[in-house]
Each structure stands twice: as structure tokens, then as C-alpha cells.
Amino acid sequence: MPISREAVLAVLKSVADPIAGGDIVASGVMRALNVNEAGAVRFVLEIPPRHAEAYQAVKARAEAILQAQEGVTGVSIVMTGHTEKAPPELRARKPEPAGPEPIPGIARIIAVASGKGGVGKSTVAANLACALAQQGWRVGLLDADVYGPSQPRMLGVSGRPASPDGKTILPMRNHGVTMMSIGLMTNEDQAVVWRGPMLMGALQQMLTQVQWGALDILLVDLPPGTGDVQMTLCQKAQVDGAIIVSTPQDIALLDARKGIDMFRQMKVPILGMVENMSTHICSRCGHEEHVFGHGGVASEAAKLNVPLLAEVPLDLQIRLASDGGAPITVSQPDSAQARAFHDIASALVTREVA
Numbered sequence: 001m002p003i004s005r006e007a008v009l010a011v012l013k014s015v016a017d018p019i020a021g022g023d024i025v026a027s028g029v030m031r032a033l034n035v036n037e038a039g040a041v042r043f044v045l046e047i048p049p050r051h052a053e054a055y056q057a058v059k060a061r062a063e064a065i066l067q068a069q070e071g072v073t074g075v076s077i078v079m080t081g082h083t084e085k086a087p088p089e090l091r092a093r094k095p096e097p098a099g100p101e102p103i104p105g106i107a108r109i110i111a112v113a114s115g116k117g118g119v120g121k122s123t124v125a126a127n128l129a130c131a132l133a134q135q136g137w138r139v140g141l142l143d144a145d146v147y148g149p150s151q152p153r154m155l156g157v158s159g160r161p162a163s164p165d166g167k168t169i170l171p172m173r174n175h176g177v178t179m180m181s182i183g184l185m186t187n188e189d190q191a192v193v194w195r196g197p198m199l200m201g202a203l204q205q206m207l208t209q210v211q212w213g214a215l216d217i218l219l220v221d222l223p224p225g226t227g228d229v230q231m232t233l234c235q236k237a238q239v240d241g242a243i244i245v246s247t248p249q250d251i252a253l254l255d256a257r258k259g260i261d262m263f264r265q266m267k268v269p270i271l272g273m274v275e276n277m278s279t280h281i282c283s284r285c286g287h288e289e290h291v292f293g294h295g296g297v298a299s300e301a302a303k304l305n306v307p308l309l310a311e312v313p314l315d316l317q318i319r320l321a322s323d324g325g326a327p328i329t330v331s332q333p334d335s336a337q338a339r340a341f342h343d344i345a346s347a348l349v350t351r352e353v354a
């Protein structure tokens with residue numbers, strides 16, 4: 001039987017990264033993994049060119065242990081350097097000092113938004129980030145939900161980020177995702193009562209003073225609604241697209257429509273909608289019920305002429321996994337629930353990155 005993608009990833013996680021530390025999956029040097037139906041494995045090792053020699057040994061080791069696996073019919077590893085060249089599209093763009101600007105090192109910024117609170121935007125953002133990282137992309141997640149930052153809990157990150165020079169901030173990293181959250185800069189039980197300028201300053205600081213490194217995608221988990229944070233993000237940074245998360249009921253959709261309208265006014269393309277808490281399947285009897293209705297987001301997406309990226313079920317395991325600090329894409333990567341998030345990642349990569 002040909003080897004599965006998950007089995008290949010497990011093998012690659014045993015290969016140490018001699019420069020960044022950890023393994024080559026967690027450190028982000030392994031990218032664009034592809035395992036075809038015949039069991040041929042392909043991926044890229046994207047490395048700082050000055051460490052090419054050290055990574056030759058890594059490449060040889062990865063090749064050798066993969067080839068020894070049952071179900072592997074071929075291994076092709078391409079080594080590329082990443083520091084010298086900016087992604088072509090960013091280089092081609094003229095700087096517009098007054099308007100939104102690209103952030104050096106970050107190829108794409110994608111906002112994850114919702115009209116209404118509590119619809120699962122942060123859950124989608126966390127799982128999407130982990131799914132993209134598992135697919136080999138260098139992913140960052142900026143938790144800009146100033147009123148209820150939940151990414152530290154969902155990604156299992158705690159402690160205060162370090163600032164070695166007093167000016168820049170070192171982001172945290174877990175599950176292959178580089179992350180920063182306003183929640184790590186404030187005390188957990190302290191309500192954030194910032195307004196206008198302070199809020200914008202905090203967002204700008206997280207965008208420009210955090211040492212994100214080279215990223216293929218930075219996901220921004222926004223607060224619900226259409227307030228200052230959304231506006232500031234679109235005004236200050238070049239946002240390449242937005243994903244709108246909604247539950248199927250009318251009231252959530254009504255607010256989602258307002259969010260879509262705002263992004264359109266800010267000239268940010270809508271990459272698609274995600275229907276969260278779409279259906280509930282009883283874990284005991286298998287009975288399926290539509291707690292918040294069903295299909296509302298699909299028809300709204302069709303009406304607004306934007307793609308429906310995925311329907312994510314209302315599921316106890318999804319909540320338990322997020323609350324436990326290892327999103328379902330990490331804790332149960334082969335589950336049907338995790339697949340829903342991989343669908344979003346794949347749709348996004350096809351549309352936006354590849």
C-alpha cells in the first residue's frame with residue numbers, strides 16, 4: 001500500500017533541524033509536501049543559503065529514512081534558499097506610502113473575520129493555520145481579537161514574548177505556527193478597554209515590530225464586527241484577502257454581510273465563506289441535526305458570488321481540542337473534522353498562494 005501523507009509527516013518529524021532547532025516540520029524549512037497515489041514523495045527544503053552545507057546532511061538523512069519506509073516508491077527533495085529574493089509579486093508592486101503597505105518578509109496577509117461574536121472565527125483561524133503548516137507552508141497567526149484574544153489558549157502557548165533589544169518582539173511558536181497575540185502582552189484576567197489610537201498602535205506594533213521572519217501566509221484573527229481594528233488593518237497593511245466565518249442562522253448571516261461589504265469597500269477581495277457549526281451528529285446515536293439551521297451560508301455565498309470554502313460541523317471534539325491547546329487538525333489529524341479545515345487550506349492555497 002502506498003504511504004500516506006500523515007505517515008510521511010511523522011517520519012519527517014524525526015529529522016532534526018540543526019540550525020533552527022526542533023524538527024524540520026516544526027521549524028518550517030520543510031515545505032510544499034506532496035505524496036502522490038503511487039507513494040512518490042516530493043517536498044522543498046527552504047533554507048537560508050548560508051547554511052546550505054548543514055542542510056545537505058539533513059536532505060540526505062530525510063532521503064535515506066523515507067526510502068526505507070514501506071510504501072515509498074520515490075523521494076525527491078529540492079533545496080532552495082529564501083533570504084535573497086522577495087516573492088515576485090511583492091517586488092513588482094510600487095510602494096504607496098500613504099496607503100496599505102506590504103510587510104517585509106510576509107508574502108500574503110489573510111484576514112479571518114466574522115460579523116458576529118462566538119461563531120467560531122478563532123477556532124477556524126487556529127485550525128486553518130495548523131492545517132497550512134502541516135501542508136508545508138510557513139504560517140503566522142496574529143491574534144488581533146483585542147476584546148477576547150483566544151489564540152494562546154487554542155494553540156497551547158503561554159508566557160510573555162521576549163524582546164531582546166527592547167524594540168522588537170519575538171513571536172511564539174507551536175504546532176508549526178508562528179504566533180503573536182495581544183493576549184500574551186496583557187494579564188489573562190485583565191479586560192482590554194483600549195480605544196481608537198491605542199488599539200491601532202497595538203495592532204501596528206504587532207504587525208511591524210514582531211520578528212515574524214519569512215512567512216508564506218500571515219493569518220489575522222480579527223475581532224468580530226466592523227470596527228477600528230478591521231479598518232486599521234486594511235489601511236496599514238496590504239491585506240490580500242478575507243475569509244468570513246458564519247453560522248447558518250439569519251442573524252449571523254446579516255452581520256456577515258456587513259463584514260463582506262466593509263472588506264469590499266476597503267478593496268480587500270473576499271476569498272470565501274466558511275459555515276461553522278453547520279450540522280451536529282450525535283456522538284452516541286449518530287443522529288444528525290441542524291442546531292443553527294443548515295445551508296444558510298452556502299446560499300448566502302452564492303447570492304454574494306463568493307466561494308463556500310467549507311462546512312464545519314458542530315462537534316464536541318473540535319471544542320475540546322481547541323480548549324486543550326492542540327486544535328483538532330493537530331490532535332486528530334486524520335479525523336473527518338480535521339479534513340474540513342484541510343479543505344479550507346487547500347482551497348486557499350489553490351486560489352491564493354500557488
Ligand SMILES: Nc1ncnc2c1ncn2[C@@H]1O[C@H](COP(=O)(O)OP(=O)(O)OP(=O)(O)O)[C@@H](O)[C@H]1O
Pocket residue numbers: 114116117118119120121122123124145148150222223224276277312313314315316318319320322323
Ligand atoms: N465547530 C465547532 N464545534 C464545537 N465547538 C465549536 C466549534 N467552533 C467553535 N466552537 C466553540 O465555540 C466557542 C467560540 O468559538 P471561537 O472562540 O472560535 O469563536 P469566535 O467567533 O472567535 O468568538 P469571539 O467572539 O471571541 O471572537 C469556543 O468555545 C469554541 O471551542
